[in-house]
Each structure stands twice: as C-alpha cells, then as structure tokens.
Amino acid sequence: MLDDFMTRATLAGIGVACAAAPLGCFVVWRRMAYFGDATAHAAILGVALSLALELSIFSGALIVALIMAMTVTSLAGRGYAMDTLLGVMAHSALAFGLVAVSFLSGIRIDLMAYLFGDILAVSRTDLLVIWGGAALVVALIVWRWSALLASTLNEDLAYASGIDPKREQLILTMSLAITVAVAIKVVGVLLIAALLIIPAAAARVTARTPEAMAVTAAAIGTLSAIAGLRGAYVFDTPAGPSIVCVAAILFAVLNLKGWRGKGTA
Amino acid sequence: MTLITVTNLCVAYGANTVLRDVDLTLSSGEIVTIVGPNGSGKTSLLRAIIGATKPAAGQVQLSPRLKIGYVPQKLHIDQTLPITVARFLRLTERVPLSKCNEALNAAGVPDLLDRQMTQLSGGQFQRVLLARALINTPDVLLLDEATQGLDQPGSASFYRQIEMVREQTGCAILMISHDLHVVMSASDRVVCLNGHVCCQGSPAVVASAPEYRALFGAGTGGALALYRHDHDHHHGPSQKAAE
Structure with missing residues (x-):
C-alpha cells in the first residue's frame, strides 16, 4: 500500500494535520499566529547549518527551531509583545540563514523547496519521521x-493551581518546533504554518469546548489533506497549495454557514 | 490554625521595590481585607502568596496541603477560545457535574453550566470565577478586587455571597478591595498596605487610625458607618458616601 506515492503523501499530510491541529488551537488562542512563520524562517537557518555541518536536515531544523522556541519563551514578558518578538526572531533568523547559505561554497540549495516542500516525494523513512514526531507531539499535548x-x-x-505557566509555554513552543522540524523537508514550512492556523480557525465556528475545537481542527486538517491531494491529482495542480486551498474553502464555508445560522455576523 | 504566614516579605520588579518587610498571617475561618492605594503592592502580595512572584527577600509559608481558591482581578477569555461554564469550572480539577452545580449555587449563579463563558454578563462572569475557586472546597479563598466592573449593588451582593460562603464552608478569605465601604463591614481584620503594612486591625480600628486617614482621607470613615447596616435594598447614587 505504501508503494503508492499518493498514499504516502496523504498519510504524511494527515500526520502533519493531526499534530498541527491541537497546537494550532493554542497558537490561535494565544495570538501567536506568527509562530509558524517565525519557526519556519528559523528552520531555513537550520537547513543551512545542517548542510554546513553535514547533519541531517531534520536535526539542523530541529536544533534551530528549538533554540528559537526557547529564546522566544525566555524573552516573552520582558516588555515585548509576542508578535514583536516573533517578528524580530523570524526576520533575523531568515537573514542569518541566507548569509550562512552564501558561505557554503559549491552548494546550491533551493530555498523554495523548503518553503513549499514536496509532499509527493515523501519516502517511507520520511513517513516514519513525520508519524513519529506527530505521535510525540500529540502525546505531549494530551498529557499537558x-x-x-x-x-x-x-x-x-x-x-494558584500549582501549575508553572512558563514551563507549559516551553512545552508548547517545543512541540511547535518539533512539528516544523519533522515536516519541513516534505511538506514545507508554508504548508505547516497554514495547517496550524486555518483548521483551528475554521473549527472555532462550531466548537463549544476547547477539546471539540482541537478534534474538529484535526478532522478539517485531515479532510483538507485528503481532498487537496485528490484535487491536485485530478486537476494537475501543485499538491501543497491545493491542500491549503481546501482548508481555506472549508474555513469560508463554515463561516458562511455560521453567519446564516446565527442571522448575524 | 494558621494557614498562611508571610514574614518580612520583599517583592521587587527590577530596581523597583513594591513591597518591603510585610508580615501577615491568615488563620482558618478569618476574613481579612487588604486595602491600599493604587500601586501599593496589593496584587503583588497575593501573587507572592500563590507563587507567581518570587520574593526578593522574606518568605511565604503555606500550611501543608493547603488548598487555595483564587479569583483573579480580571480574566480575559479570548473570543477564539470556546469554553462552556461547565468546562471552565473543571479546568484543573476533574470533578463531577453535580459538584459544578453545587459550586454555581454557592456562588449564586445556578443553571449556567451550558453557557459560553464569553456570553456571560460581568456579574455572572465574576460569580463563575468564584464558583471555580470554590470547586475543590478550598481552605483559603484569595480574591483580587473580585468586584471590579460591578456596580455598587452588584458588588454588595457579591460580598454578601462571600460571607455566606464563609459561613457554609468555613474557609478563610483574604481579599483585596477598592470598595472600602462595602468591604470593611464584612471583614474580621483589615490590613492597610502602602508598600509596607501601614496599620491593621478590626475595621473600626483601622478606619480611625491616622495612617489610614492619611491615605484615604477622613471622608471614608463615615462610609464605614453608612454601610454597616444590612444592604438588603437598593437605593440611589450614594451621595452620602461621597461627601
């Protein structure tokens, strides 16, 4: 079954969607929607580092994403709003990444490949990394x-309830870093960022509890991955963007239904 | 039995010392009110007690296995976060729904279980916060200006509810308030704070203390007398208190 590249792509998409859904809810609730973008930009620096140090892309991206997650967490609450911090980190990481890439003589890397990824080229090993990472992230989030x-x-x-919110924030940002790192090579950072925000935002329309929102977001993400890849196959469109398009359409449809249901905006 | 002992507590944010040498004790069943002007360190004191602020010096001792019910000053729930009252009440404690209903009854807002938190009125919201704090039958209830945003009858009835909670559960209550008039009559002890403890004692003693008068003026002394009667009716704008 895994011999079929479409099946592997679909499974990879579902894996990323399932990890991204609960994380995306927290990203939306905490108003840190730029975190996906920031981690993504940082991951470009990670890609450059892994090429320079001959590490795997996964390790390089994970290390840089984790460093960024910890920096953001430790700087938060020192007079900067989260969006400002993420802006500083995102742009500086991208700039350092591009400068670092220029030092790598003789190696040309296609940055676009890491922005958009190539979900159709997912190998069995990639699938293992994605599902392993996704399972770890989901387990971490369910536990905490x-x-x-x-x-x-x-x-x-x-x-007052004996919980350390700083530690929980760190767990959340680390989960985000892991998700970006496992998915960057195959689905691209833009698709991860989209799968974080759009399904969670769409799920808000119908959900009445936080848990329902996370589960609905996972369902919307999964549906987007399946329908998007099917659409890409039928209409011969790029796979990653097609998945995002389906998610965006689901967001629009749910919101229109929500408006009509309530009679007001 | 002493539940909370604060000794020589100093709290500083950077170079800015907001509390110095604060001593405070809270015994079971007591209602203690902290009053003080803006920036006098009231909230910092409560945050130090719940462990949200590390003391620069001194210490906060809680009796072993002390259960704290905390009602924050203001709680903003983002519109993007759907949460029903029932889910909010069980935020950190896995309790059965029957206990949620009991807590809502004790807080004076029955039948709200299925409502969305973001759709509650200000008064309902504060009472749901109170219900959440009551859910694990705490030994101590900490309230940080819990009546902010409520009108006078609203806050008066909120404080009556608190007194009823104390009568029913016997839990100690440590609260911060701006509503000098309403609060003073309900408290066993009042602590007047302005970076340090200016004076403390029974409401009547504090109201006549020169340190308290210096902070709040003599006018509020009259308000104490005015609000000592049972507030079982509503009346117009209380010019008497303002005078």
Missing part, C-alpha cells in the same frame, strides 16, 4: 492539556 489550557486562560490562575 489541562495545564496548558489553564496557563493559556490566565497565568495567575495556573500558578
């Missing part, structure tokens, strides 16, 4: 769910 939710709602409330 209540504590993460309490920290997101109100830090003092978390402290």
Whole structure:
C-alpha cells in the first residue's frame, strides 16, 4: 500500500494535520499566529547549518527551531509583545540563514523547496519521521492539556493551581518546533504554518469546548489533506497549495454557514 | 490554625521595590481585607502568596496541603477560545457535574453550566470565577478586587455571597478591595498596605487610625458607618458616601 506515492503523501499530510491541529488551537488562542512563520524562517537557518555541518536536515531544523522556541519563551514578558518578538526572531533568523547559505561554497540549495516542500516525494523513512514526531507531539499535548489550557486562560490562575505557566509555554513552543522540524523537508514550512492556523480557525465556528475545537481542527486538517491531494491529482495542480486551498474553502464555508445560522455576523 | 504566614516579605520588579518587610498571617475561618492605594503592592502580595512572584527577600509559608481558591482581578477569555461554564469550572480539577452545580449555587449563579463563558454578563462572569475557586472546597479563598466592573449593588451582593460562603464552608478569605465601604463591614481584620503594612486591625480600628486617614482621607470613615447596616435594598447614587 505504501508503494503508492499518493498514499504516502496523504498519510504524511494527515500526520502533519493531526499534530498541527491541537497546537494550532493554542497558537490561535494565544495570538501567536506568527509562530509558524517565525519557526519556519528559523528552520531555513537550520537547513543551512545542517548542510554546513553535514547533519541531517531534520536535526539542523530541529536544533534551530528549538533554540528559537526557547529564546522566544525566555524573552516573552520582558516588555515585548509576542508578535514583536516573533517578528524580530523570524526576520533575523531568515537573514542569518541566507548569509550562512552564501558561505557554503559549491552548494546550491533551493530555498523554495523548503518553503513549499514536496509532499509527493515523501519516502517511507520520511513517513516514519513525520508519524513519529506527530505521535510525540500529540502525546505531549494530551498529557499537558489541562495545564496548558489553564496557563493559556490566565497565568495567575495556573500558578494558584500549582501549575508553572512558563514551563507549559516551553512545552508548547517545543512541540511547535518539533512539528516544523519533522515536516519541513516534505511538506514545507508554508504548508505547516497554514495547517496550524486555518483548521483551528475554521473549527472555532462550531466548537463549544476547547477539546471539540482541537478534534474538529484535526478532522478539517485531515479532510483538507485528503481532498487537496485528490484535487491536485485530478486537476494537475501543485499538491501543497491545493491542500491549503481546501482548508481555506472549508474555513469560508463554515463561516458562511455560521453567519446564516446565527442571522448575524 | 494558621494557614498562611508571610514574614518580612520583599517583592521587587527590577530596581523597583513594591513591597518591603510585610508580615501577615491568615488563620482558618478569618476574613481579612487588604486595602491600599493604587500601586501599593496589593496584587503583588497575593501573587507572592500563590507563587507567581518570587520574593526578593522574606518568605511565604503555606500550611501543608493547603488548598487555595483564587479569583483573579480580571480574566480575559479570548473570543477564539470556546469554553462552556461547565468546562471552565473543571479546568484543573476533574470533578463531577453535580459538584459544578453545587459550586454555581454557592456562588449564586445556578443553571449556567451550558453557557459560553464569553456570553456571560460581568456579574455572572465574576460569580463563575468564584464558583471555580470554590470547586475543590478550598481552605483559603484569595480574591483580587473580585468586584471590579460591578456596580455598587452588584458588588454588595457579591460580598454578601462571600460571607455566606464563609459561613457554609468555613474557609478563610483574604481579599483585596477598592470598595472600602462595602468591604470593611464584612471583614474580621483589615490590613492597610502602602508598600509596607501601614496599620491593621478590626475595621473600626483601622478606619480611625491616622495612617489610614492619611491615605484615604477622613471622608471614608463615615462610609464605614453608612454601610454597616444590612444592604438588603437598593437605593440611589450614594451621595452620602461621597461627601
């Protein structure tokens, strides 16, 4: 079954969507929508490093993404808003990444490949990395769910219940870093960022509890991956963007239905 | 029995010392109110007690296995976060729904379980926060200006609810308040804070203390008398208190 490249692509898409869904909810709730972009840009620096140091792309991207996650977490709350911090980190990481790439004489890397990835070229090993990473991230989030939710709602409330919101924030940013790192080579950083935000935003329309929103987001992400790849096959369109298009259409449809249901915006 | 002991507590943010040499004790069943002007370190004191702020010096001792119910000053729930009252009440404690109903009843807002938190009125929201704090039958209830944003009858009835909670559960209450008038009558002890403890004692003692008068003026002394009667009715804008 795994011999078929379409099957492997679909499974890779579902894996990323399932890890991205609960993370995306926290990203939306905490208003850190730029985190996906910032980590993605940082990962470009990781790609350059891994080529220079002859590491695997996965390790390079993971190291840089983790460093960025920890830097953002330790700087947060020192007079900067999250979006400002992410902006600083994203642009400087990208700039350093591009400068670092220029030092690599004799190697040409196609940065576009890492922005958009190539989900149709997913190998069995890639699938293993994606599903391993996704399982780790989902397990981490399920384990810390209540504590993460309490920290997101109100830090003092978390402290009073014996939860350390700083630690929970670190767990969240590290999960995001892992997700970006496992998915960068195959699906590209733009697709990860899209799969973080759009399904979670679409799920908000119908959900009444945080858990329902996370599960709905996973379903919307999965549906987008399946329908997007099917569409890409039928209409001969680029695979990654087609997945994002389906997610965006689902977002629009759910919102239109939501408006009509309530009668008001 | 002493539940909370604060000794020589100093809290500083960078070079800015907001609390110095604060001593405070809270015993079971007591209602203690902290009053003080803006920036006097009231919230920092509560945050130090819950462990959200590390003391620069001194210490906060909680009795072993102390269960704290905390009602924050303001809680903003982002519109993007769907959460029902029932889910919010069980945020950190896996309790059965029957206990949620009990807590809502104790907080004076029954039948809200299925409502979205973001659709509650200000008064309902504060009472749901109170219900959440009550859910694990705490030994101590910490309230940080829990009536902010409520009108006077609203906050008066909120404080009556707090007194009822104390009567029913026997939990100690440590609260910060701006509503000098309403609060003073309900407290066993009032602590007047302005970076340090200016004075403390029974409401009547504090209200007549020169340090308190220096901070709040003599006018509020009259308000204490005014609000000592049972507030079981509503009346117009309280010019008497303002005078």
